[in-house]
Amino acid sequence: MARESLLVRTLVELADNLVDSYDVIDVLTVLTDRCVEAFDVSAAGIMLAQPGGELQVVASSSESMRVLELFQIQANEGPCVECFTSGTAIINYTLTESDTRWPHFTPIAIDRGFHSVHCLPMRLRGRRIGCLNLFRDEAGVLEESDVVAAQSLADIATIAILQHRTSVNAKLLNDQLENALQSRIAIEQAKGMVAQNGRCSMDAAFGRLRAHARNRNLRLTDVASMVVSGAITLTDLAYPKAAPAP
Numbered sequence: 001m002a003r004e005s006l007l008v009r010t011l012v013e014l015a016d017n018l019v020d021s022y023d024v025i026d027v028l029t030v031l032t033d034r035c036v037e038a039f040d041v042s043a044a045g046i047m048l049a050q051p052g053g054e055l056q057v058v059a060s061s062s063e064s065m066r067v068l069e070l071f072q073i074q075a076n077e078g079p080c081v082e083c084f085t086s087g088t089a090i091i092n093y094t095l096t097e098s099d100t101r102w103p104h105f106t107p108i109a110i111d112r113g114f115h116s117v118h119c120l121p122m123r124l125r126g127r128r129i130g131c132l133n134l135f136r137d138e139a140g141v142l143e144e145s146d147v148v149a150a151q152s153l154a155d156i157a158t159i160a161i162l163q164h165r166t167s168v169n170a171k172l173l174n175d176q177l178e179n180a181l182q183s184r185i186a187i188e189q190a191k192g193m194v195a196q197n198g199r200c201s202m203d204a205a206f207g208r209l210r211a212h213a214r215n216r217n218l219r220l221t222d223v224a225s226m227v228v229s230g231a232i233t234l235t236d237l238a239y240p241k242a243a244p245a246p
Contacts, residue, residue: 007149010034011156023219024161024180025187028059029210031157035134036061039146042114042137045069046122046157047080048130048177055084055130056181063202064112065135071108078105083119083131089151090119092141113137120151122158129161129177183221190224197234211240 010030032044043065047055055073060066072078079090079102094116099106109117118134132154134142142150161177187209194205213223215238226232 006034006038007153010038010153023183023221025058025183026210026213026220027160028157028180029220031132031153032059032061035132035150035153039134039142039150040136040140041118041134041142043135045080045133045135046130047073047084047133048122048161048180049084049128050177050181055081056184058130058180058184063206065133068109068112068114068135069133072105075104078102078109079117079119080131080133083121083133084128087121087123087128089121089147090117091147093117094139109135115139118142118147118150120147120154122154122161124155124158124162127162129158132157183224186221186228187224190227193227194234194237207240208237212236212238 028046032046035041035044043061045060045065045068046058047069048058049055057066057069057073060069069080072081079093082102083090095106095109095114097107097110109115114135114137116136116139120132120134121128122130122132132150134150161180187206190209191202191205194200194208195202198205198208200208209223209227210220212218212232213220216223223232227237
């Protein structure tokens with residue numbers, strides 16, 4: 001029941017974020033975080049395709065996951081690239097030293113502590129826009145019910161991007177995707193500045209950016225841009241609230 005309750009809360013949280021001028025990056029970050037909580041995976045990430053078809057990393061649950069996904073794009077090899085290209089889900093695939101399916105990607109993934117992978121396409125009515133990627137630090141399977149639930153969350157994210165209110169035309173779609181990718185650049189710059197000046201990890205830096213945005217009802221992208229421009233200083237940034245004691 002705990003997982004079902006989390007999934008319901010996730011749906012409510014995603015719906016709550018889908019308002020006018022919603023922040024695509026924040027919506028997708030919520031999705032990756034909740035996937036880690038709900039499906040017993042170690043990390044989650046989302047890749048979206050630019051209008052020309054090139055994949056870009058737009059959300060990840062950890063810095064390690066983000067770096068691994070960037071490697072896939074650079075090498076043009078790996079489960080996420082294959083899932084997007086084929087449009088077919090990759091479920092319960094175990095990564096081993098002898099794996100020849102992705103000879104460049106697999107050793108890097110194992111070196112970073114990942115040993116199994118699941119990738120789900122993000123698509124609507126035959127149009128693919130990206131993929132949701134789930135990694136585990138040990139071999140193991142996702143039950144069929146987990147796969148269905150994860151695909152449902154991916155579908156919701158897809159609709160959030162493809163449809164704003166009732167429908168969205170091709171130009172608006174391209175603008176949304178382009179804006180999401182440009183937003184990612186600003187966020188990565190801000191993360192780096194906060195991590196360097198605050199002497200903290202990239203994950204901790206991202207947490208401070210998100211906490212500041214949410215505490216002040218601002219868009220994550222706007223907060224990142226203000227950090228980069230100097231309009232928000234390190235001392236201005238909020239800290240994430242501590243998790244409640246069990």
